[in-house]
Amino acid sequence: MSQESTAASGMEEFRVLLQKEQLVFSAAxxxxxxGNICERLHGxxxxxxxxxxxPLDENEYVVDxxxxxxxxxxxxxxxxxxxxxxxxxxxxxxxxSDDEVVTTFTCEGQATKRWVFPxxxxxxxxxxxxxxERLAWWIGHQVREKLSNEGRGRIRSLEVFVDENHGQWGSxxxxxx
Numbered sequence: 001m002s003q004e005s006t007a008a009s010g011m012e013e014f015r016v017l018l019q020k021e022q023l024v025f026s027a028a029x030x031x032x033x034x035g036n037i038c039e040r041l042h043g044x045x046x047x048x049x050x051x052x053x054x055p056l057d058e059n060e061y062v063v064d065x066x067x068x069x070x071x072x073x074x075x076x077x078x079x080x081x082x083x084x085x086x087x088x089x090x091x092x093x094x095x096x097s098d099d100e101v102v103t104t105f106t107c108e109g110q111a112t113k114r115w116v117f118p119x120x121x122x123x124x125x126x127x128x129x130x131x132x133e134r135l136a137w138w139i140g141h142q143v144r145e146k147l148s149n150e151g152r153g154r155i156r157s158l159e160v161f162v163d164e165n166h167g168q169w170g171s172x173x174x175x176x177x
Contacts (some may be wrong), residue, residue, distance in 0.1 A: 013055075014053070015051055015062065016052050016062045016065065017050070017051040018049060019049035023048040023049065024047050024048065024076070025046050025048070025077070025082075026080060027044065027082050028083045029042070029043070029083070029085075029130040030130070031130055038107070038112070038113055046132075046135070046162055046164055047163035048139060048161065049160075049163075050143065050159065051161075052155050052159075053155070054176070063150055063155060067147060068150070071146040074146065075139050075142040075143055079123060079135075079139075082121060083101075083123070084122075084130045085101065085103055085117075085122055085123070085125065086134075087125060087127070091105055092105050092106075099119055101117045101122045101124070103116075103117070132162040134172075135162045135170070136160040136161060136172040139160045140158050140160040140173075143158060144176065156175070157176055158173070159171055
């Protein structure tokens with residue numbers, strides 16, 4: 001089978017994987033689990049890597065490495081040295097003002113935990129829980145938006161991996177379109 005017919009048949013798949021030392025962030029968070037348990041506030045030194053999949057373009061690459069690297073680094077930098085707060089959780093209420101963010105966890109009608117953070121130290125994320133999987137989802141959506149003109153109609157998927165503890169990875173694979 002010739003190169004052209006192999007490529008035309010869709011049998012070839014190309015990937016670009018970014019995993020660099022600077023794709024890290026340190027942040028605080030807490031998660032909820034088992035329906036009504038809210039863990040203690042704590043932090044991690046997170047690592048991030050990402051991969052795009054698709055055919056080669058006229059330049060013989062899937063995506064421009066530099067554009068991909070810069071978009072991913074910009075998104076990761078937004079999370080660095082921040083308090084990660086979910087805004088879509090049914091038991092966590094987040095109220096932000098110019099000066100502070102007041103966050104409460106309410107279980108069975110009772111506020112069981114309350115935190116107050118400087119607004120500039122927080123990032124409010126439209127997710128239910130600040131798990132590695134949901135952070136990967138959020139990062140993926142941000143990167144895909146930043147690179148919306150890259151590989152349009154050609155790139156098939158973007159997968160983002162978030163390591164929260166030296167080998168404990170969560171990931172999310174998103175279609176590109």
